[in-house]
Amino acid sequence: MSHASFIRSATQTLIDHADELTALDQAIGDGDHGLNMKRGALAIQGKLPQLESKPLNDALKTMGMTCVSTIGGSSGPVFGTLLVTLAKELPPAPGPADLARALGSGIAALTRLGKAEVGQKTLLDVLDPVRRLLENRSVQPSGDLLASVRQCALDAAQATAQMEAIKGRASFLGERARGHVDPGSRSMALIIGAVCDSLRVTP
Numbered sequence: 001m002s003h004a005s006f007i008r009s010a011t012q013t014l015i016d017h018a019d020e021l022t023a024l025d026q027a028i029g030d031g032d033h034g035l036n037m038k039r040g041a042l043a044i045q046g047k048l049p050q051l052e053s054k055p056l057n058d059a060l061k062t063m064g065m066t067c068v069s070t071i072g073g074s075s076g077p078v079f080g081t082l083l084v085t086l087a088k089e090l091p092p093a094p095g096p097a098d099l100a101r102a103l104g105s106g107i108a109a110l111t112r113l114g115k116a117e118v119g120q121k122t123l124l125d126v127l128d129p130v131r132r133l134l135e136n137r138s139v140q141p142s143g144d145l146l147a148s149v150r151q152c153a154l155d156a157a158q159a160t161a162q163m164e165a166i167k168g169r170a171s172f173l174g175e176r177a178r179g180h181v182d183p184g185s186r187s188m189a190l191i192i193g194a195v196c197d198s199l200r201v202t203p
Helices: 004-016 018-028 033-045 048-052 056-070 075-089 096-114 124-135 145-162 169-177 183-201
Strands: none
Touching: 004 018, 004 033, 004 048, 004 183, 018 033, 018 183, 033 048, 033 056, 033 075, 033 183, 048 056, 056 075, 075 096, 075 183, 096 124, 124 145, 124 183, 145 183
16 A cells, blocks of 8 residues: 555645634634644645655655644644654554554654643644554454544544643633644644545555
8 A cells, every 4th residue: 555645635634624723723822723734734745756656664754854844833843753753663564553652752752842741732632542542452343443543533632622731822821721622633633534544445
């Protein structure tokens, strides 16, 4: 399976949801998250022919560097660092355990980068539940893992609405940030969901 299929799916999903992400960020942030993520997604799509010819790890690294150079605000370094870390940690043909381990390294890298932790209304609150699910994949019925990962990511992003923001501009709102989904978490869930959907329909 070519990784271009899930790269295309994930980037197009971000483009299609740019207005939603903007609205989420207008409620508790700068209001530019949707536009920034769309800019990065378009830049990655422009490199699809190049990415398709690269091994997965090299493609992830290239996408990470593209995020850093094209996505504004804090999201560029965050998503860029995550992708570059995954590029370093994943084997050529990763399985669930490999993904769980690589996500753990990504979470650690993002914690160092932003001094944020799980439970502080950031995309870590999507990555960590997904990591734990992959780590405990043996409890999932055969064939249901992708659907479970997708739903886990979407539910985890929605759950950030009940959290108080500790990091970023939203932290200035205190309790007023409750009731609003974290935009970065929603972006992360959209990406994971799109990748899962692509993998499920690709032979």
